[in-house]
Structures are given as structure tokens and as C-alpha cells.
Amino acid sequence: MISTPLSEQPRIVLFGLRNAGKSSLMNNILKNYISIVADFPGTTTDPVTKSMELGKLGPVAFTDTAGLDDTGEIGTLRVKRTLDFLKVADIAILVTPVDKPPSEIEINFALEINSKNKPFVIALTFADKKPDEKKLKWASQFNSVKINNITCEGVEELKKLLISFSSQLEFEIPPLEGIVKENDFVVLVTPIDLAAPKGRLILPQVETIRDALDKDCGVLIVKERELKLFYDSLKIKPKIVITDSQAFSKVAADIPETQLLTSFSILFARKKGDLSLFVKGIKKLDSIKPNSKILILEACSHHQQADDIGTVKIPRLFRQMVQSNCEFEFARELPPEEKLKEFSFVIQCGGCMVTRRKILYRLQIFENYGIPSTNYGLFLAWANGLLPRAIEPFQYEYELYLSS
Amino acid sequence: MISTPLSEQPRIVLFGLRNAGKSSLMNNILKNYISIVADFPGTTTDPVTKSMELGKLGPVAFTDTAGLDDTGEIGTLRVKRTLDFLKVADIAILVTPVDKPPSEIEINFALEINSKNKPFVIALTFADKKPDEKKLKWASQFNSVKINNITCEGVEELKKLLISFSSQLEFEIPPLEGIVKENDFVVLVTPIDLAAPKGRLILPQVETIRDALDKDCGVLIVKERELKLFYDSLKIKPKIVITDSQAFSKVAADIPETQLLTSFSILFARKKGDLSLFVKGIKKLDSIKPNSKILILEACSHHQQADDIGTVKIPRLFRQMVQSNCEFEFARELPPEEKLKEFSFVIQCGGCMVTRRKILYRLQIFENYGIPSTNYGLFLAWANGLLPRAIEPFQYEYELYLSS
The missing domain is CATH 3.40.50.300 (P-loop containing nucleotide triphosphate hydrolases)
Structure with a gap:
């Protein structure tokens, strides 16, 4: 079978x-x-x-x-x-x-x-x-x-x-692939934003629920405020807790340290990209030199990322936490070869509107030029202190991150 | 407050x-x-x-x-x-x-x-x-x-x-309104159809999950096959179990008889219509005489109901279970007064694409003419043997149904 x-x-x-x-x-x-x-x-x-x-x-x-x-x-x-x-x-x-x-x-x-x-x-x-x-x-x-x-x-x-x-054919990695098996129990923590449209859930949450059901799992969904109450109401230990990254530290404090925990952003970095490559990229951040050029690369021209994550938030965090003296360039198309070589690092968007194939193609090109890269989700997870715990469910990437 | x-x-x-x-x-x-x-x-x-x-x-x-x-x-x-x-x-x-x-x-x-x-x-x-x-x-x-x-x-x-x-302003009744309070636990049973698009959930499920989160509840989501396993893994008794109506009898058999149970179709009949009026309508079914004219009324012209529920499925069930000798008329607009008077019963669609106001307006007109009515969801729930259990969470309608 x-x-x-x-x-x-x-x-x-x-x-x-x-x-x-x-x-x-x-x-x-x-x-x-x-x-x-x-x-x-x-x-x-x-x-x-x-x-x-x-x-x-x-x-x-x-x-x-x-x-x-x-x-x-x-x-x-x-x-x-x-x-x-x-x-x-x-x-x-x-x-x-x-x-x-x-x-x-x-x-x-x-x-x-x-x-x-x-x-x-x-x-x-x-x-x-x-x-x-x-x-x-x-x-x-x-x-x-x-x-x-x-x-x-x-x-x-x-x-x-x-x-x-x-x-x-598309070959994305379903959110829970390799993490859960039949009859496992999954907990999703989903803060509800005041500006979220009534009666809706955001797509990563819906996709993860559906994937859990497809894999014959049970799913508990709670807001971060109710997590502890309902987590403690279970007779069984969940296989994994998945949270919106903005609630990560509160969630981490409310569950046992032995509980596997990750974020939707990590699952979707894997689904739409190459998690180990992104982790390798994160490990190169401490060797970024002053005056480096950093490429922030989105994947489609018609879809502006919310909240200017790429144009404002990531450059600000990068300057604060990696290298204060850097030059950022923002693009939606892969720059030509001559131009690309100038960059010391690439941060690629989540690719929500394009195929994984398109993202992997780009990552391959960066590798060919020896340019380390990561994606929005991994960079923000790192900057917000989610690593290494949030990649613990992924044995290979976890060890990669901890290795010197 | x-x-x-x-x-x-x-x-x-x-x-x-x-x-x-x-x-x-x-x-x-x-x-x-x-x-x-x-x-x-x-x-x-x-x-x-x-x-x-x-x-x-x-x-x-x-x-x-x-x-x-x-x-x-x-x-x-x-x-x-x-x-x-x-x-x-x-x-x-x-x-x-x-x-x-x-x-x-x-x-x-x-x-x-x-x-x-x-x-x-x-x-x-x-x-x-x-x-x-x-x-x-x-x-x-x-x-x-x-x-x-x-x-x-x-x-x-x-x-x-x-x-x-x-x-x-719209004034629909949120799916769980009046049924749950803060920190209650809700179980949703959602069969996954082979033809359902990958990575998606149907809207009534999403709306119910979101409503539970808005009401500070915990939500367990399972397919009907895993229900018993995970229901038994809870230390707390859920306030209510809500199932897709096609799995109702299996679900009813897998949980204690004392467990409140309803279907998405009942919640959405209430959200988009008038549940007590629909229940009253159901109770009038046994007085439908031979040769009656039955109006099947949908709510919008641009949206064909899936599976011909209104044109095929409901007339067939009606002939089998209510009155074999009836004439059905299918319409998308409210017929003019003279025409409307000819009907002995109206079955209104769920109204998913229109406002509750529009549906209530129609129901008011049927009442004015003394024509009993119900909606697709309630009729199918009744025909499939979900009543009275599925309306037990609604005290008034439950007693109405049981009264002679």
C-alpha cells in the first residue's frame, strides 16, 4: 500500500x-x-x-x-x-x-x-x-x-x-509533511488581529488545518490567551504546537519545554523554499561586512507585501541586528548576472503567490554565485529569537543551526 | 462592560x-x-x-x-x-x-x-x-x-x-451566538471530500472556527473517522459538537447521548434566516395535501446551487417523504402576489450569497400570506433524520418541534 x-x-x-x-x-x-x-x-x-x-x-x-x-x-x-x-x-x-x-x-x-x-x-x-x-x-x-x-x-x-x-507539476511540501503521522494531535495558536476581516482565517492557518485533517490528525485551535487552559485540558501530549510567530514567546512560556514548537512562518518557508538553505543563510549573517549590498527580492510584481515587510521592516531589523552600515536594494525580478554578483546576501519573500519551483530556481542561482540567502520568514524568526527552538522539529536543519 | x-x-x-x-x-x-x-x-x-x-x-x-x-x-x-x-x-x-x-x-x-x-x-x-x-x-x-x-x-x-x-447594516447571527460562552470547548467534525480543492476548508467551517476564536473558545477539528479517538482524549466535556450533516448519524453514534450535537446546516439556517419559522414550517409538512404547489426559491440569479439541490434533490425527497403528488416550481425571484398565493409551501435556499435581511424580508411576505416555509438546510436535516437532536441546542425551537 x-x-x-x-x-x-x-x-x-x-x-x-x-x-x-x-x-x-x-x-x-x-x-x-x-x-x-x-x-x-x-x-x-x-x-x-x-x-x-x-x-x-x-x-x-x-x-x-x-x-x-x-x-x-x-x-x-x-x-x-x-x-x-x-x-x-x-x-x-x-x-x-x-x-x-x-x-x-x-x-x-x-x-x-x-x-x-x-x-x-x-x-x-x-x-x-x-x-x-x-x-x-x-x-x-x-x-x-x-x-x-x-x-x-x-x-x-x-x-x-x-x-x-x-x-x-507543483511540488510544494505540505505544512505538516514528515512532522506528524496518522492520529497525531496538533495544536495551532492563531492570534486574531483586530483588522482581520470578520469570519475569516488567514490562508496558512486554513492550509495547516486541512493538511492535518488529510493526515488523519486531530487539531486544536486556540488564541494565545486560551492556549494554557486548553493545552492542560488534553489527556494526550500534542505532537507539535504551531503558532503565529508574533505570539511565539508567550506560547513558549505557556507550554512545557519538552513540547515541540514551531511557527507557521517556518512551515511555509519549508513549503515554498529550502529550509536548510535558509538556515545556512542565517548562519552567514555574522560575517556580513560593512558596506555590503543586500538584495531584498520579492516574487511577483502585482502583489505588494503587507506592512512593507521587505522595504521597511527587514532593512530596519537588519541594520539593528546584523550590520548597521549596509545598502539595501529592493527588487521584484531577479537582477541580471552582472548586477547580482554585487550582492553579499539575498532575502527572498515567502513566495505565497508563486510556485515553489520559481523560488527554488532563484535559490539555485544564488548558490551558483556563492551568495548566501534566506527568506522573510526565517529572517524574522531569527530576529525575533525563535531560533533554534522553532526548527527543533526539523532534525537536519536544527543540527545545522547548532553546528559551528 | x-x-x-x-x-x-x-x-x-x-x-x-x-x-x-x-x-x-x-x-x-x-x-x-x-x-x-x-x-x-x-x-x-x-x-x-x-x-x-x-x-x-x-x-x-x-x-x-x-x-x-x-x-x-x-x-x-x-x-x-x-x-x-x-x-x-x-x-x-x-x-x-x-x-x-x-x-x-x-x-x-x-x-x-x-x-x-x-x-x-x-x-x-x-x-x-x-x-x-x-x-x-x-x-x-x-x-x-x-x-x-x-x-x-x-x-x-x-x-x-x-x-x-x-x-x-447586516445583522446575521454568528454561528455560535448564544450557544457558547468564553472558554467553552467546541468540536467540529468535517468530512473531507475527495473533490474538495487541496489545502482549503469550506466557508461554513472557517466561519465557525473564527467565531469560536472570537468568543475565546477552544476548537477541536477532526474528520468523522478520528472523532471518537480525540473526543475520548479530552479531559473536559465539549459544550457542543457540530458536524457536517452527511456524517450526522456516525457522529451521533460515536459520542454520548448527553452531548449537545448540531449540524453546520442548522447553524447557518439560523445565521441567514429564522430558525423558529423554519421549524414551524417543518411541522406543517404533514398537512401538505395532494396536488399542492410547492415553491423552491433561490436567492440570487448568478449562483447555481451545487448538485442541483433545489431542482432535483429536494423535490425527490419531498415526493418520497411528504407527498408523492405535488407540483414543484423553481424560481430565483419572489413571484408576484397573485402567483405567490397559489403555493402551499415554500422552501427557501440557504442564502449564502445574499444578506439575511433579504431572506427575512421574503419570510415575512410568506407569513403575511399564511404560506408555511422552511429552508434547504432544515428540510434536508429533517429528511435525513437529524431532528429533533440537531436543534436541541436551541431550546425554543426544540420545544416548538416537540410540541403537538
Whole structure:
């Protein structure tokens, strides 16, 4: 059985009209992997989902859906359900017989998938029959593979194509990955800001709650003021306490010293970046020389960080705690090579609006030039005295930080 | 002290340039209410917030903000913070001296507030000085009141104007209102649907978590499978368990019979409608005669309910459980009077996209015509056997349901 939770496996969803050969294709893809196939229980309206290891994609979940042309009362519900799966699909396969012209539903559906910029392949089934010219012409706009479900011809080619999409898939680290296991208990401490919109939680909190539920954990959520009361009401010791970093010192004082404790900012530095690289960067701070140039780098041009963290707060803390005499430059795009070389240190934003891939790409470039770097979350955690305790849950980074 | 949590009080925020008289005006508004003024602790960047009873608005929170023209590093942060408060303001007061022409910042800010369709008034301070003609002309586009902060002239008029905005304010019932008190413990059971987008929770769950935190409660969140394990790990008895209605029977079996239990759908029927009216409606179901006309009424034209709850699921359940021989009509707008009279029963949608006011207005009309009504959530709760247990937390409605 595959132990990666379903929610973290890339989801490959098979769509198509009724009798296009979706189920046969799914069976053929999974055929030689029968021993590691895991069935996931779903409600009666859930399409069949099975997992297998697929090359460097690792464990992936295949979902077979109801026909896009299903009719009747129940059929209409099934089609709606199928369209829901388009939203969560990481890769979409549209299964369609090669010997029939594309239907209006198929044409529209292909446009819909394509508009979402998701990796997408058309599986042209019934490859033993005479191809329809219109179908071939239409399919040629997209990735396509001819499949014979009887002989399995084309199935390996399809798998290779799916694996080739790996570079297009997101591979963030879920907030609690590697920290908790099934039936662990997690405590989240979430101060509520007076200016926070009514009835909402901020996204890192929501993502962490959801990840805990996906990992079959229980989650206690409290404000920092009520933490001690409810922490003491538990018969079990939580696996970890995660707090908003602004409440870190109060939280640390209210729980036993043996309790694992970290901050949302650390979890999200890891999710969207490279925690060990960021910790290495922090350790280089004491060798920053006067008159160094420091690059503060954000990740997107359309999204201004709240409270001017990058333009005001970080430079101020840096001058106070690292080196009073430094020059700061703020940018949203990676500077050209010649320019980049001038910098002694880079502090990268959290990357909330971009992919982890984009951040890792940048970090690789800094490493190539031998420029140490860290991110907003780690820098602020360090400046506010959260280290090393907040990285104790991460054995490698913790030892790295303590090593001389 | 006012016991309504700050988050549920209408928020009236004073904006303006430095030295416009914001703090003096706030003090004058609060002057005679000193005994019931409550101070709320905030972080150092939080503007001053104080509460008072204001006529039929009930307890309201006044917030004084930093000058919109504040400068310097810290000043820029304060201005950003002030703009955050514009988002959460229920009513905005722009304070500006009557004797000076409107500045560009003020002109733009007034346009910004106005574009948000929030109740908005301009307080023209220094009413003892000679008015600037440009200021008067500009202010005449909006609601405005002349204020003399030395004599308090105009302050009562301003309060009356603020109270007159009450009909424009939303007054939903927060999910846990009247059910929990400070330091109570709440358990939420949230099945995770395979088709749910990664890393997200649905809005009713988020709103309920947030409401519990606002009410100084602790919240345990679990999936239905882990409920028993973690319920048994608590030293304290939860005040209430709230579950997604699809897991109701499993949840009911996993916790003691003495444990208060309800569903998100019941909480949100109350939040967005009139729970006792809906319960009364449910009790009328057994008197629906054959050939009755049933109106299924949604609340907005742009938002199709998921899974065709109104067009398919509810009519099917109704035919199975209430009266097999009925005629259903589906509408998104309230039918005209003559048409409306034909109906024997109305089932109103949850109203997630509209104000509670709009739903209550409709319910009032049904009552005027003597047409019993309920809503989607209550009807489904009843049809799925959740009643009466799920309304036990609501004493009045519970007794109403059990009465003959």
C-alpha cells in the first residue's frame, strides 16, 4: 500500500464521453501494478480512484469519472461531479475514440482544460479502427497518444508522456509533511488581529488545518490567551504546537519545554523554499561586512507585501541586528548576472503567490554565485529569537543551526 | 462592560488627515457613555477602539485611526494599517476641517469609501470657523454633519445619522451566538471530500472556527473517522459538537447521548434566516395535501446551487417523504402576489450569497400570506433524520418541534 496521503499525490483524472474506453484504459495503465494499487473509500458519488507509482512522479492517483454525456437526473449529478474533478486534477486525460469526429462536448471540454494551463493529453482509443480525419486534426492541437485497449498498444507511451509532465507539476511540501503521522494531535495558536476581516482565517492557518485533517490528525485551535487552559485540558501530549510567530514567546512560556514548537512562518518557508538553505543563510549573517549590498527580492510584481515587510521592516531589523552600515536594494525580478554578483546576501519573500519551483530556481542561482540567502520568514524568526527552538522539529536543519 | 464580542459589533471607523479633530470627535461621541465604555487590548499598531451602546445599533465599536497623511517610516506603516480598517469598517466617518479646501488624499479617500457602498458620513469639524466653499461643495455629494468639538455642537446630529444607517447594516447571527460562552470547548467534525480543492476548508467551517476564536473558545477539528479517538482524549466535556450533516448519524453514534450535537446546516439556517419559522414550517409538512404547489426559491440569479439541490434533490425527497403528488416550481425571484398565493409551501435556499435581511424580508411576505416555509438546510436535516437532536441546542425551537 502507498502511504502518501491521497491529497498529496498528483491527481490524474480520466475524462470522456460514455463508452470512450476510460475504464479499460485505467485498468490497462494500472495492470502491472496490481500489488501496490490502493483503493480509497469514497462516497457513492465518488468516481473510482486508484494509486500507483509512476516513475519520477512517485505515487499518483488515477481517477475514472462518469461520462461527460451522461443523462437523466442522476446522470446530470454525475456530470457536475465530474466537472468538480477537473478543478482538482493535476493532469487531465481526455479519452476519445479515434474513429469518430470530435463532439461539441469534447471540443468545449478540451478548450476548458487547456485554458486552465494544466498538463493535458488526449488518449485516442480504438487505435485498431480507421481514424476519423476531423478527430486527428482536432487532436493535433494538443498532446495525444493512440491507444489500443485490447493489445495495450500505446499505454506505455502514454505513461511516459504523463511522467514527462513532472516538471510542470507543483511540488510544494505540505505544512505538516514528515512532522506528524496518522492520529497525531496538533495544536495551532492563531492570534486574531483586530483588522482581520470578520469570519475569516488567514490562508496558512486554513492550509495547516486541512493538511492535518488529510493526515488523519486531530487539531486544536486556540488564541494565545486560551492556549494554557486548553493545552492542560488534553489527556494526550500534542505532537507539535504551531503558532503565529508574533505570539511565539508567550506560547513558549505557556507550554512545557519538552513540547515541540514551531511557527507557521517556518512551515511555509519549508513549503515554498529550502529550509536548510535558509538556515545556512542565517548562519552567514555574522560575517556580513560593512558596506555590503543586500538584495531584498520579492516574487511577483502585482502583489505588494503587507506592512512593507521587505522595504521597511527587514532593512530596519537588519541594520539593528546584523550590520548597521549596509545598502539595501529592493527588487521584484531577479537582477541580471552582472548586477547580482554585487550582492553579499539575498532575502527572498515567502513566495505565497508563486510556485515553489520559481523560488527554488532563484535559490539555485544564488548558490551558483556563492551568495548566501534566506527568506522573510526565517529572517524574522531569527530576529525575533525563535531560533533554534522553532526548527527543533526539523532534525537536519536544527543540527545545522547548532553546528559551528 | 459590553459583553458582545468586538467582532460582532458594528464597527464605526474615524478616518482623516492629522489634526482634523478625529480624537476630539471620538471623545465627544463617547463622552456621556463613559461608564459603559470598554477598552479593547490591541497590539501597539492597533488604533484605539472603544465601544458604546448607540440606539438601535446596539453596542458599536468606534475606532480612531492614524492620520491619512502620516509620513516617515512608521507613519507609512500606520497609513497602511488605517487602510486595513477601511476594509472592516461597517460605517466610515471622514473627519475634515470645514475651513480648509479638500485635499487630494481626502477626495480620493471619499471616492474609495463610496465605491465600497458602505454607509459613510463626512464630519466637518471646526464649525466655528469660516467654511471653505470648495469643502462645502465637495461634502454636499455625501452625508455630512458640521461639528464643533469645543461646544459639542453637531455631535448628537452625527449620532442620529449613524443610527439611521442601521437598516443598511447586516445583522446575521454568528454561528455560535448564544450557544457558547468564553472558554467553552467546541468540536467540529468535517468530512473531507475527495473533490474538495487541496489545502482549503469550506466557508461554513472557517466561519465557525473564527467565531469560536472570537468568543475565546477552544476548537477541536477532526474528520468523522478520528472523532471518537480525540473526543475520548479530552479531559473536559465539549459544550457542543457540530458536524457536517452527511456524517450526522456516525457522529451521533460515536459520542454520548448527553452531548449537545448540531449540524453546520442548522447553524447557518439560523445565521441567514429564522430558525423558529423554519421549524414551524417543518411541522406543517404533514398537512401538505395532494396536488399542492410547492415553491423552491433561490436567492440570487448568478449562483447555481451545487448538485442541483433545489431542482432535483429536494423535490425527490419531498415526493418520497411528504407527498408523492405535488407540483414543484423553481424560481430565483419572489413571484408576484397573485402567483405567490397559489403555493402551499415554500422552501427557501440557504442564502449564502445574499444578506439575511433579504431572506427575512421574503419570510415575512410568506407569513403575511399564511404560506408555511422552511429552508434547504432544515428540510434536508429533517429528511435525513437529524431532528429533533440537531436543534436541541436551541431550546425554543426544540420545544416548538416537540410540541403537538
